[in-house]
Every structure is written in C-alpha cells, then in structure tokens.
Amino acid sequence: MKILGEDERRTAEQALRSYLPKSSKVYGALFGMNRNKPSTLEVVVDTWPDFKSIILRPDLKNERVSDYTKTVTLFCTDAQVLKRMIAEENAIDWTTYFMIGGFDITLAPMLKEVAASRGVNVRGFTLVHLLTLSDPHDLPDYRDSAENRISSLNESHVDMVNKTWKFGGDEKGYKFITHLISNFPTCCMLDETGQPVSWMLLYDYCALGILYTKPEHRGKGYAKALIASMSKKLHDEGYPVYCFIEEDNDASLRLFKNMGFTEDPSYRVAWFEFNY
Template sequence: MKILGEEERRAAEQVLRHYLPKSSKVYGYLFGMNRNKPSTLQVVVDTWPDFKSIIFRPDLKNERVSDYTKKVTLFCTDAQVLKRMIAEENAIDWTTYFLLGGLDITLAPMVKEVAASRGVNMRHFVLVHLLTLSDPQDLPDSHSSCCIVDETGQPVSWMLLYDYCALGILYTKPEHRGKGYAKALIASMSKKLHAQGYPVYCFIEEDNDTSLRLFKNMGFTEDPSYRAIWFEFNF
C-alpha cells in the first residue's frame, strides 16, 4: 500500500480518466486536489504505478480534518485487491464513525462481509443513479449564477456543488416551480464545470423520478447496469 504524493496524484488522475464515468467521484476529488483545491483527504493505492484500487480517506495529519464528517470513497478494477486493502492492510479506519460514499453497488456484499468480520455495524444510507453529460454546449444559454433571486433579492432557486465537483443539491421553492429555473441552473453549472475541465455528472436518488426525468431530458445519460451506494458505519 502506498500514499500518493503530488506528482503521483497527477499521474493517477490520467489513469482514472480512462474509467469515467464510473470513476467520476474519485476523479473529481483528485482533479480538485491537483489544482490546489483545499482538501483534508489522503490518497492511497495498492501498488504504484500499476494500481488496481485507490482509496480517498481522511488525512489525520491535516489540522482541519476534525472539522468535517469523516468520509471515505474509493474505486477499483479488482475487487479482491480492494478487499485485501480494507480487510488486511488497514486502508480504512474501522474504529470510528464514517461514511463510505459513491460505492459501486456490486462491491457492497464484499464491504458488508469485511465490516461483519470486524464487528462493525453499518446501514444503507442512500442508493443513486449516476448521470453524465458529454457535451454541455447543447444546453440553453443561461446566467452564470448558481442561485436565482426574485425582485426583492430573495433566493427562489439554487444549486450546490459537492466537494468532488458533482452537480449537487438542487432546490426551487414550491411557489416558483415550473418556471424553468432548475434547467437554467443545471445549464449554468454544467457549462462552468466543463469549461474548468471537470467531468459533468450528478447523482440522483433512486426514487427521485422527477429529477431523473429532468436531467435525462437535458441530455444526461446513464449506464443502466450501474448504481452507486452510500453506507454509514459505526453510527
């Protein structure tokens, strides 16, 4: 197991790009880190340079790490290699509360097995679709804000970005729905992220049919065989 330094993280970014969109979450984290976006994460791989598993975990040497919920995310091309990292090599600290986010659902049985062997309680947090947009230039023109306000300056519709640069929480006040505000915000933020070099993608909860239709109608696509899941441990 190896902790990646600055130059190695840059090389890993190029490797992960070949596995988009399934690597989108870890790629987004690494893309930001490699462009000096503040982060409290540490990046570890099974071997270098030909890694098959990459894990982002809290960097305990970072003085700001305790200010945030403990989060772990990962990507692998070999489930057995990942299992060895988390079961035998202590790549994850199983002794404290943490969220494991954006996990390929096909890896869930293995993670459950390892958690059970360690006597760690866990529960399903959320199951999501992964939708991506290859070319946001086809989206309608819009303003550059991530928040739309009314004539009095009060927010009526807004979008947040996750720290791994996915399109995040989108909300429009009920009395302002049906006015096209959500589409305008999606178009705006998609074009902004694309211009900065990020892959444009979002996670949509499994039962959120309204948002799923909205994003698909705007040109976002998904691999129907893929789902991502969040787990909570030691709650």
C-alpha cells in the same frame, strides 16, 4: 500500499480518466485536490504506478478533518485487491463511525463481509443513479430573459442553503456548505430584490448537487436554467459534468435525463454507514 504525493495524485487523476464514468467520484475528488481546492483527504493505492485500487480517506493529520462527516471514497478494477487493502492492510479506520460514499453497489457483499469480520455494523444510507453529460453545449439555452438574474452564491447565503439541504441543518452541514460556496463554483437565480430563489452547488468531488428552488418559485424553469449554465461553465473549465440522483427521486431523474444526461442502466452506486 502507498500514500500519494502531489505529483502522483496528478498522475492518478489522468489514469482514472480511462475508467470514467464509473471512476467519477474518485476522479472528481482528485480533480479538486489537484487544483488546490482545500481538502481533508489523503490518497492511498495498492501499488504504484500501476494501481488496481485507490482509496481517498480522511487525513487524520489535517486539523480540519473533524469539521466534516468522515467519508471514504474508493474505486477499483480488482475487488480482491481492494479487499486486501481494507481487510488486511488497514487502509480504512474501522474503529469509528464513517461512510463509504459513491461506491459500485456490486462491492457491497465484500464490504459487508469485511465489516462483519471486524465486528462492525453496517447499513445502506442511500442508493443512487450516476448520470453524466458529455457535451453541455448541446443544451438548449434555458437562461432567464434577464441574464443578470443568474449569479453565484456567497457566504451570506450559507445558512439558507444549509437549512433547505436534505442532509444539512446542523453545524457540520453549515461548515460543509461554507466550504463548498467558498471554494467551488455555484449558480443561483435571483429575484427582483437580488435574493437567491433557486440554487445549485458543486460537491467537493465535483458532482452537481444541492439543487433547490423555493416552493413559491417552482415551475418557472429556474432549475433547468441553472443546470445548463453550471454545466457549460464546468465543461469550459475542464471539470467533469456529472451528478448523483437518489433512487427514489424520480422528478430529478427525469429532469436531468430530459436535459441530456445519460447513465448505464445496469450500474448503481451507494453510500453505506459503518459503526453507526
């Protein structure tokens, strides 16, 4: 097992491109790290340079690591290699609460088996669709007729976003939203007074998310305008353009598919909690 340095992380990012979209979450996280976005993660692989398993885990040497939910992200081309890393080589700290986020659901039985062998309880947190968009420039122009109403969020908007985010509302959520708005692209629709009424952020693994429109402003096409604007911006800057949609969020699934996002219908990803 090897912890990757800066140059090796760049090489790993390129290697993961050939496994897109299934490698999207690890690839997106590395994409951000390799462009100097602040991160509290370290990257480990089974072997180098020809790795079969890659894990992004909290870097316990980072003083900011306790500010965020402890989340592990992983991708593998060989489940037995991954199992060896997490079961025998201590690639994951099994002694405290953590999540494994955005993993291939077919790995769930193996993860549950290893957790059981460690005496660790585990439960499913959410099951999601992985959707990607290959060329955002094919999107219709959904922008509002007053183009200057599309803008970016700033730190004065953190509390508003945190309070409306399904997984926010607390101090960790506030710190996480601050991190995203300060370091990653955002997009919002302003009302006549210059206040955001609809917005979209980018997670630190470079997935579109946290899309929200205030109830009194729904039905005006703002979400479509923001998705189109953000997708084109990301594509032009070299970012992957993808998102995760929760299994029961039919409205969002229809919205993104109607805008040209596609998925492999046989593939699902999941978030699991351990030591909850």
